[in-house]
Amino acid sequence: MTTGPRRLVHDDADLASMLAAADNEGPSEAEFERALSLADRVPLTAPSTIWRWLGPTLAGIAVMGTTLGVVVMRTSTSANIPMPVEAAATPRPPSAPRVEAAAAPMPPAVMTVSVDELATVTTTRPSADTSARRRDTAAPKASAAHSTFAEEVALVAAARSALERGDAVACKRTVEQYHERFRAGTFAQELEVIRIEALLMNGEGSRAQAAAERFLAANERSPYADRVRSLAEHASHR
Amino acid sequence: MEKPLRDGTSGREGASDSERREQLRNLVREHFASVWRFLRRLGFEHDVVDDAAQDLFFVAFRRIDEMVPGRERAFLYGAAARIALELKRKRSREIPDESIGERAVASTATPETLLDEERTRERLYRLLDELDERFRVVFVMYELEAMTMQEISDALQIPMGTVSSRLRSAREDFKARLERQRARTRREVGQ
Numbered sequence: 001m002t003t004g005p006r007r008l009v010h011d012d013a014d015l016a017s018m019l020a021a022a023d024n025e026g027p028s029e030a031e032f033e034r035a036l037s038l039a040d041r042v043p044l045t046a047p048s049t050i051w052r053w054l055g056p057t058l059a060g061i062a063v064m065g066t067t068l069g070v071v072v073m074r075t076s077t078s079a080n081i082p083m084p085v086e087a088a089a090t091p092r093p094p095s096a097p098r099v100e101a102a103a104a105p106m107p108p109a110v111m112t113v114s115v116d117e118l119a120t121v122t123t124t125r126p127s128a129d130t131s132a133r134r135r136d137t138a139a140p141k142a143s144a145a146h147s148t149f150a151e152e153v154a155l156v157a158a159a160r161s162a163l164e165r166g167d168a169v170a171c172k173r174t175v176e177q178y179h180e181r182f183r184a185g186t187f188a189q190e191l192e193v194i195r196i197e198a199l200l201m202n203g204e205g206s207r208a209q210a211a212a213e214r215f216l217a218a219n220e221r222s223p224y225a226d227r228v229r230s231l232a233e234h235a236s237h238r
Numbered sequence: 239m240e241k242p243l244r245d246g247t248s249g250r251e252g253a254s255d256s257e258r259r260e261q262l263r264n265l266v267r268e269h270f271a272s273v274w275r276f277l278r279r280l281g282f283e284h285d286v287v288d289d290a291a292q293d294l295f296f297v298a299f300r301r302i303d304e305m306v307p308g309r310e311r312a313f314l315y316g317a318a319a320r321i322a323l324e325l326k327r328k329r330s331r332e333i334p335d336e337s338i339g340e341r342a343v344a345s346t347a348t349p350e351t352l353l354d355e356e357r358t359r360e361r362l363y364r365l366l367d368e369l370d371e372r373f374r375v376v377f378v379m380y381e382l383e384a385m386t387m388q389e390i391s392d393a394l395q396i397p398m399g400t401v402s403s404r405l406r407s408a409r410e411d412f413k414a415r416l417e418r419q420r421a422r423t424r425r426e427v428g429q
C-alpha cells in the first residue's frame with residue numbers, strides 16, 4: 001500500500017479549478033532574482049569543514065519578517081527536527097556530533113543544523129519591485145527589524161568565513177564588531193564559539209580555554225556545550 | 239542518478255566551484271517557485287513566504303553536498319514543513335486566538351470584492367486553514383503538490399503508515415468542509 005488513493009483533483013472539478021488558481025500564483029521576479037543572487041554569493045565551503053548546527057536544544061534562530069512585525073524564534077525545545085538530509089532509508093541521527101580526534105590540529109566544526117534555525121540571508125532588501133504580484137504591505141517596523149537581523153546574519157557569516165579560511169585576526173575583529181553593534185544579539189552564543197575557535201587557531205590556547213570555561217559556566221545547557229568542551233580540552237593540550 | 243556514498247555525501251564534492259555555483263542556481267530554477275507556492279499553501283502571506291523561501295534556500299545551499307540528486311524536493315519540502323510548523327507554534331504562543339491568522343486577507347476584502355482567481359485561491363486557502371496542521375501538510379503534499387507517499391514519508395521523516403492515516407483523515411475532513419462550503423454558497427445564492 002504505497003501508491004496511495006486517487007487524487008481528489010481528478011474527480012472534483014471545483015477543487016481542480018482551485019488548484020489551478022493556486023498554481024497561477026508564484027514568487028515575484030524580484031524574489032526569484034534574489035534567490036539566484038544568493039546562490040552566487042553564498043560562501044562555498046569544503047565539505048569536510050561544513051558547519052552543521054546542532055539540533056535538539058539549539059538556541060536556533062529563525063527570523064521571519066511579517067506584517068505583524070518581526071517574529072524572532074529562539075527555539076529551545078528539546079524537539080529534534082532534523083533536516084531531511086537525504087532519502088536514505090534511515091536518516092542520520094542529527095543529535096550525535098562526530099567526536100573529533102584529539103590529534104587533529106583543529107577539531108572541525110561539526111554541529112548539525114536544525115531546520116528550526118533559519119537565518120535571513122540577504123543583507124540588503126531589493127529595491128522597489130515594480131513587477132511584483134499581489135503583495136501585502138509590510139509594516140516599516142518589520143522591515144527595520146528584518147534588516148537589523150540581516151546585518152547580524154551577515155556578520156555571523158563573515159566571521160565564520162574568516163575562520164574557515166584561516167584568518168583568525170579577521171574573524172576576531174568581526175566578532176568584536178558584532179558585539180559592539182549587537183550587545184544582546186541573537187547570535188551571541190554562536191559568535192562566542194567562533195571566537196573560541198579563532199583563539200585556538202591563533203595559538204592563544206590559554207585564552208581559548210578561559211573563554212570556553214566561561215561559556216560553559218554561563219551556558220551549561222547550550223547545544224554548543226559539547227562542542228565547547230571539546231575545544232576546551234583541545235586548548236588544554238596546547 | 240548518483241548514489242549516496244558511504245560517508246553520506248552525494249559525490250558532488252569533486253565539482254569545481256563554478257560547477258557547484260551552477261548546482262545552486264539550478265536548485266533555484268527548478269524548485270524556488272514550487273517551494274514558494276508550497277509555503278503559501280501551508281498558510282502564510284506573501285511577505286512571510288518571501289523571507290521563508292530565501293532562508294530555506296540559504297540553508298539548502300549550505301547543505302547542497304548532502305542532498306542526493308533527484309531527492310532535492312523531499313529535502314526542500316521537508317524543511318519548509320518544519321519551518322511552517324515552528325512558525326505557527328511560535329505564533330500560537332504570542333498571538334491571541336482572536337487576532338488575525340497567518341493569512342492576513344485585507345480586512346475590508348470580501349470574496350465578492352476579489353478578482354475571480356484570487357477569490358478561488360482564497361477559497362482553497364481558507365479550507366486548508368481549517369485543517370489540523372499535521373493533516374494539512376500531508377494533504378497539501380499529496381493532493382496539491384502531487385508527491386508520492388514515499389516522498390512525503392522521506393520529506394517529513396515519518397513512517398508510511400503515519401502518512402497514510404494522516405492523509406486519510408485530511409481527505410475526509412477536507413471533503414466535509416468543502417461540502418459545507420458549497421452548501422453555504424448554495425443557500426446564499428438561493429436567497
